[in-house]
């Protein structure tokens with residue numbers, strides 16, 4: 291299950307965050323591809339229970355990567371390890387490395403609050419603040435002291451989140467008066483207003499009806515033109531529709547296969563992945 295918490299933070303100044311630098315070959319070994327996020331031998335524990343086992347993964351920049359797998363296999367745990375949201379869980383412990391633009395986010399000099407500004411997050415249940423639409427989107431900007439041209443930035447974020455047309459002229463109404471799908475797009479606008487590089491989404495459409503879900507799926511594809519998107523989904527058809535890469539986690543917190551989405555769904559390497567994809571379990 292996703293952790294319900296707002297993006298952004300109440301803390302401010304600029305701390306150490308990584309700048310782009312990492313480039314590597316694609317899996318096919320043809321063209322160079324920029325890597326936004328790289329997990330190396332990443333283990334996560336809750337108390338004595340290990341939730342993720344030795345995860346190695348390279349997430350390309352500017353693409354949509356889907357994390358799929360049966361309930362409890364560690365998808366949300368992996369997502370939260372990327373922007374250190376697991377820090378907020380007392381019993382969670384992380385071993386291994388997670389690089390963002392080549393910098394290990396678990397280094398002592400990385401401020402998790404600054405990191406979360408570069409790596410925004412959207413949760414399963416839309417969680418707008420009980421504030422106006424404008425204030426919801428402006429929240430992250432104000433926290434960062436980016437209070438110049440706030441109205442223009444709010445409108446731009448709403449536009450990028452495909453919500454502006456529907457709420458134009460009513461930015462002072464409460465975010466809570468919007469429909470579920472609109473609330474989720476408002477949360478996406480709030481996450482992108484501070485201009486992150488990566489958007490993490492934990493089952494962002496699972497609480498929505500099919501029409502609102504279709505809008506979020508379309509939006510995710512559009513967002514990947516500007517951001518690296520990592521999305522947890524229970525819905526395999528959704529993963530197949532919206533993602534470029536797919537990571538399949540299986541019970542025990544193991545990453546069994548990570549490849550181009552087409553390859554995963556059409557010709558996976560592992561029988562266990564094929565069984566999962568074809569609905570034999572999970």
Ligand SMILES: Nc1ncnc2c1ncn2[C@@H]1O[C@H](COP(=O)(O)OP(=O)(O)OP(=O)(O)O)[C@@H](O)[C@H]1O
Nearest residue numbers: 291292336341360361362363364365366367368379
């Ligand atoms: N806050 C927590 N405290 C203790 N154990 C946790 C916590 N969060 C997750 N776990 C455990 O870690 C394992 C992985 O959970 P996680 O939520 O990451 O899986 P998931 O694949 O996202 O599951 P789902 O699809 O049901 O949301 C599970 O065994 C779960 O019970």
